[in-house]
Structure formats: structure tokens, C-alpha cells
Amino acid sequence: MTILDFVLVALVIVLGYWIVVLKRAARRMVQEEIKKMEDRRSGFVSIISHQLRTPLSIIKGYIEALVTGDQGQLNDGQKEYLNDALAISQDSVNLVNDYLEAVKMDVEQMTLKKERVDLVQLVKSELNKLRPLALASNCEIVFDSAADQALTASVDIIKIKQVIENILTNAIKYSRGRGQAQISLTAKDGQAVFSCHDAGLGIPKDQQAELFTKFFRAKNIVHRNTKGSGLGLYLSKIIVEAHGGHIMVASQENQGTTVQFTLPIT
Amino acid sequence: MVQKVLIIEDDLSLLKIYTNKLKLNGFEVSMATTGDEGVRKAKVERPNIILLDLILPGQDGFQVLQMLKNSAETNTVPVIIMSNLAQPSDKKRAADLGAVDYLVKSDISLVDMITKVRQYIKQE
Numbered sequence: 001m002t003i004l005d006f007v008l009v010a011l012v013i014v015l016g017y018w019i020v021v022l023k024r025a026a027r028r029m030v031q032e033e034i035k036k037m038e039d040r041r042s043g044f045v046s047i048i049s050h051q052l053r054t055p056l057s058i059i060k061g062y063i064e065a066l067v068t069g070d071q072g073q074l075n076d077g078q079k080e081y082l083n084d085a086l087a088i089s090q091d092s093v094n095l096v097n098d099y100l101e102a103v104k105m106d107v108e109q110m111t112l113k114k115e116r117v118d119l120v121q122l123v124k125s126e127l128n129k130l131r132p133l134a135l136a137s138n139c140e141i142v143f144d145s146a147a148d149q150a151l152t153a154s155v156d157i158i159k160i161k162q163v164i165e166n167i168l169t170n171a172i173k174y175s176r177g178r179g180q181a182q183i184s185l186t187a188k189d190g191q192a193v194f195s196c197h198d199a200g201l202g203i204p205k206d207q208q209a210e211l212f213t214k215f216f217r218a219k220n221i222v223h224r225n226t227k228g229s230g231l232g233l234y235l236s237k238i239i240v241e242a243h244g245g246h247i248m249v250a251s252q253e254n255q256g257t258t259v260q261f262t263l264p265i266t
Numbered sequence: 267m268v269q270k271v272l273i274i275e276d277d278l279s280l281l282k283i284y285t286n287k288l289k290l291n292g293f294e295v296s297m298a299t300t301g302d303e304g305v306r307k308a309k310v311e312r313p314n315i316i317l318l319d320l321i322l323p324g325q326d327g328f329q330v331l332q333m334l335k336n337s338a339e340t341n342t343v344p345v346i347i348m349s350n351l352a353q354p355s356d357k358k359r360a361a362d363l364g365a366v367d368y369l370v371k372s373d374i375s376l377v378d379m380i381t382k383v384r385q386y387i388k389q390e
Contacts, residue, residue: 046351050321053350053372054277061283064376070290093372097352104353113354 045104052096060089098231101162102214105235110242116266117157118150119192123185126164130172139175139198141168144184151185151192154266159239163247164194166232167259171198174257191245191262199256203249211249212237236261269387270294272313274304274330275348276322280371284317284348287376288383301325305333308340314387317379318365320349320356328359335364344386348379 063086065071067079074082127141134141145151171181175198182197203211215230233249240247240261251257271288275281276299285295296311298304301322308316316334320327327347334340344366349356352370360368366386369379 046353046356049352050350053352053370054280057350057371058277058279058283060372061280061376065283065287068376070286096372100352111354 045100048103049100052100053093056089056093056096060086060093063089098235101235102231105238110238112156112159112242114154114156116152116154119153119155119194119263120145120151120185122157122160123164123183123194126161126168127183130165130168133169134172134181137172137175139172140180141172142180142182144182145186151187152266153192153263155243155263156239160243160263163236163239163261166236167196167261170232170259171196171200171257174198175200187265190265192265193260193262195258195260197256197258202253202255202257203251204253208249208251212247233259268292268294269315270296270311270313271315271317271383272296272298272304272308272311273317274298274301274322274327275317275319276300277319283376284379287380291380293383299323301327301330301333304330305337305340308334308343309337312339313343315383316343316345317348317383318345320347320351320360328363331360331363331365344389346382346386
């Protein structure tokens, strides 16, 4: 090997070394830039959350203080009006929370804080929470758990509660007094299967493909002035799939809807 | 003995609503609209519990919480965060700094707030 060969080999090695170093530096710069961008977006979501929720908190606070008699006793008519206003302000809070959750999921990768939990108890506690709404909507909730024993899964409890609440609230809202919402929780092929059937309005066939898209609301629902953000099923799908499960809907207009989701049992 | 609550909150409407509700429920209430004022009052007045907002002029609520927990005069006083920031990272940061609870203002009722205040004062 001549001196020239040595020099060439050395040059190639040095060049190769610098290419690796530069590539790493470039990758690091890109990663840092992405991180900065994510932080900026996350900060944006935080500030928007604060700005939207604060006036609602104040309105809710004043109304609640009046309803509970902090400024003197009210007559029944005044109480009724204020209770309506309180319910509407709570609806607005829920809408804002849904919108913010959707924005957050667009800008941040979802992180799950999983804990082992008995799904039967989780479902029962959500059903109890929603019984007053069901009662007010003339809808009876019937729970049939084939699993008398615990059905344990590792899930992000807050997020799965959100999914169950979204599905049950839809069933109650869209039943519109037509009888029951039938809930079941069973185990099949290593999966917990949650199912909710209502005999309500149903979803027109030509619109069913859009069910899980953001801000979708079926036309037969919108025409009836039923409130909703159009984000419940969109968020539920993202959450269930992040857990390794599936969510599906079967519906027939004016006959009812069945929403089903699965979660791996651990 | 009357229990004293210190509220550190810069929104005057919320301050009025919370203060009135707490007074009607038998608490003595002290108010601060900035973090610095809150820390000063916490050291002098020795409240039984502190309700702390996070977005404040000057020192933010996290800095205030850190100052309260780093001071021998105030580090045993339970601090409940009351904020409209609701990101899990904010909640975790507050818990790591020593807050006993984190309430999202738009999601709770005034009755919930009173229940929590009673719960943590009792535990002390």
C-alpha cells in the first residue's frame, strides 16, 4: 500500500466519521425542534383551556351561589330558571372539555396511565353516575353482566370512563323516552366486550360511515335540537384503539343503535 | 375554633364567589390576589388551608407552591390547587410539589369545594 493509499483510506475514515457526527447533530436538531413545537402547542392548549373555562367557572359559580340561597331565598320559579341556566352552563363546560380533548389529541401523542381495574365495577359506577340523567330522560338502564366475577383489565381508568360515559350518554339522549338502554359486559376470546343497545332514533344508513369522524352529528339528531359536540365517538375510538381494542356501531334508523367496544383482558 | 382559609386567586369574581361561600359555611377567609401577597399572608396569618390558583400575576402558582413548601412556617399547611389548567402534566407537577389535591374550577361545584376544604382540614 502506498502513502497515497494510506492518505485516501484515512480521508475516507475521517469523512465517514464526520458524516456520522453531522447526521447525529442534524437528527438531534430536528428532534429538539419537534419537541419545542410540541411544547408550544401544548402550552397553547393550556392557555386556551384556561381562557375558555374561566368565564364558565364564574357564571356557574354565581348561578350556583344563587340557587343554594347564598343571596337569600328564591321562589320556585326563580329556582327553576336558575337550575336551567346552571344545566346549560354545565353543558357548555362539557362541550369545551370535549373540544379541548380533541385538540389535545391532535397535537399530543396520547399517553395512557394504565392501572389494573375490575371492569364490572367500573361500568357499574358509571351507570350509577348516569342514572339521574336516565331518569330525567325516561330511559331505564338495564345492566346484564355475564361475568359475575371480576373482569380485570389494565386500562387508563379516566379515559375508559370517558368512553363509557360518551356511549351511555348518547344512548340516553337519543332514546328520547323510548324504553331501555341495555348494557352488557362479557368476556370473549381474551377480550372484555362492552355493549350498549338503545331503541332510540338510530342513525341513517348513508351517514354511518362518518360516525367516528370529528364533529359528525347525524342529521336526524341535529334536526331534533339534541345537544352534543360531535366528538364523543371520535374520542372514544382513539381511546379504545390506544388500549388495543376495537369499537363498532350497528344501527338502524328509528329502530335503535348498538355500540360495542372491546378491551384486552389482563 | 373558627378555621381559616387563605385564597390566592387573581380573578376578583371567583374570589368573591369562593370567599362568600366559605364564610357562609363558617370559615374565616383571607384573600390574596398575587403569589407574593399569598406567601406573605400564609407566613403571618398561619391559615389552616390554602386554596391556590396557578395562573397568577408575577410568581405563578407552581412557584408559590414551591415557596410555601420550602418554608418551615408554611410547609405543613395543606394546599389545594384550584385552576382551570387541566392537563395531566400540570396535575402531576402540582402533586410532585406537595399539593394535597387539584380541583378544576369549571368542573367542580361550590359544594364540592367546601367538602374538600373540610376533608383536608380534618386530616391535619
